[in-house]
Amino acid sequence: MPNVTAPASAEFVAQVADAYEHLYDLVYLRTHPLLRLPQIDQRLPAKERAWRLHQILLEAIEALDPGPQAPTQSRTWRRHRLMVLRYLEGMEVQAVADDLGISKRHCFREHEVAIAAIASLLADAGSNHSEAEPAPDGGSRAEPGRLELLRLEAARLARSSHQAPLAEVLLGAVQLAGEMARRRGVHIRLEIAPNLPPVAADRNTLRQLILGLLSHLLERLDGGEIAVTGAAHAGCVTLSLDSFGVATALSAPAAQEAQMRLSMLHELAAVQNIRVQSTAGESGALGFCLELATTRPRTILVVDDNHDALHLFERYLTQHNYQVVMAQSGAEALEKAREVQPFAVTLDLMMPGRDGWDVLQTLTNQPATQHIPIIICTVLAAKEMALSLGAAAFLAKPVSEQALIEALEALG
Structure with a gap:
């Protein structure tokens, strides 16, 4: 900071x-x-x-x-x-x-x-x-236009996290839109299938998109309801936002501005490879249908010689859509890291035989595994040493579910 x-x-x-x-x-x-x-x-x-x-x-x-x-x-x-x-x-x-x-x-x-x-x-x-640097011809450097600004920001977000928990994002978006909905006399009903898989999108970008679409519908309703429904299919999740109620007519300038904002939202969706289609009911009520690709669960290699610790981490991780591979020795950890190529490794330091220090140095120096982030989880007060040897993060035991998940999410 x-x-x-x-x-x-x-x-x-x-x-x-x-x-x-x-x-x-x-x-x-x-x-x-x-x-x-x-x-x-x-x-x-x-x-x-x-x-x-x-x-x-x-x-x-x-x-x-x-x-x-x-x-x-x-x-x-x-x-x-x-x-x-x-x-x-x-x-x-x-x-x-x-x-x-x-x-x-x-x-x-x-x-x-x-x-x-x-x-x-x-x-x-x-x-x-400071003011924008002058262009070579002595003029001022042109600022990017509306869509260029949007593309730059969306591209930046697209390079970050590519896995979003859809149910959490939807719940947060509906809560954020709640005040606007109350002012318009509109009820937002959220009905989604249980255990929706994570989707291939940046979490913040997806929230921006859903909020924008909800706002677009709310601006046209004077009372009524918006139904938000979602279901998983093979390789994707379909999400529907359907409005029910009396639609208000917009003036020509307001309609033009609304259309421009909608174009921005389509641009935002395209950067994340999200398909958005406008729909209309028999009464002319507007709606949207989104198709989002799902992601394969990220694999975490959990290394600890303690059986209880292994299964505690397994419980933490599976609840957040991670796939868990376990190893109870240093030799087994090195073998599985090379074979599985996990998203990250959680590593205990105190193990018999090849201890965590040996595993850490080997993983961070071998070309086949040096790209894998390692999170040290130990009772030892060795944070500075672990980070200096290449660990991506350090968690002191006992490790809480929240601390573990946040450390993994920080990896991108």
């Missing part, structure tokens, strides 16, 4: 807090005071500046991430986790507090500190922001 030279003013902090409360209301953001941030090109139309502000706010949450090496439940870890749960996962305050194991009052205090930290980051970034 960048060094913060000075705290932001109380007025600026309040503006940042307000922007996060309306993070997914791009219409509201078009007139927001933060549109004056130096990082936002003032030559762009208001709707495109609102989109850029939205992205800046998401990136600011990422900037709070202390990384997988940060101790779980440290202040920096907790504040980043809080912002992710509140504004990316769409969880209510009480649910966030429960997840973090703190009181609701404490959660509000941590939220205030996190918002202040982000405000300082944004203020510091603004003060260091």
Whole structure:
């Protein structure tokens, strides 16, 4: 996280807090005071500046991430986790507090500190922001257009995580759209098949897409219902968003703007190889049908000579759609790592024969396995040594389910 030279003013902090409360209301953001941030090109139309502000706010949450090496439940870890749960996962305050194991009052205090930290980051970034470099011909460098901005951002996200838990994303999106739905008198009904497999998409991009489609439908409804349904098929999941109720007529300019936003959403979907089709019911009600490819479960090689520890990790991992391969000795771990080529290895250090230190050095130095991330899980106080020898992360035993999953998700 960048060094913060000075705290932001109380007025600026309040503006940042307000922007996060309306993070997914791009219409509201078009007139927001933060549109004056130096990082936002003032030559762009208001709707495109609102989109850029939205992205800046998401990136600011990422900037709070202390990384997988940060101790779980440290202040920096907790504040980043809080912002992710509140504004990316769409969880209510009480649910966030429960997840973090703190009181609701404490959660509000941590939220205030996190918002202040982000405000300082944004203020510091603004003060260091320079004007665009002049083009070789002496003119100003052209800013990318609306779709170019979208493609750049979506491409960046496409290079990150490629596995999204669809059920969690849908639940979070519906919760985030809840306030807009209440204002429109619309009920959003979520009906999805149990145990939907993960889909091949970036989690944040998928959430943006679903929220955008829900907003598109909500803008046209005056009361009624939106049904969100999903089911798994061979190699894919189909997702339907169907509206029922009285559709409101849009003025010509509003209809044109809505169509432009819909084009942006189709562009976002295309980058993630998600098929989106518009549908219409007999009454003319609008809807969307999405087809998302599923992913094969990632394989984790769990290495520990303790039988109970192996099966505890197996239980943790299978609940999150990971496939588990187990090894109870160093020699077995090296053999299975070469054969299976797992997504990652969790490695205990204290084992008879070839111990974890030997396995770590061998895996990180062999061409066939040196690309595999290794997460050390041990009772030994050896974090610095493990990381210096090439481990991707270090978890002190006893390892919680949450700490293990977060360490794996941090690998991308």
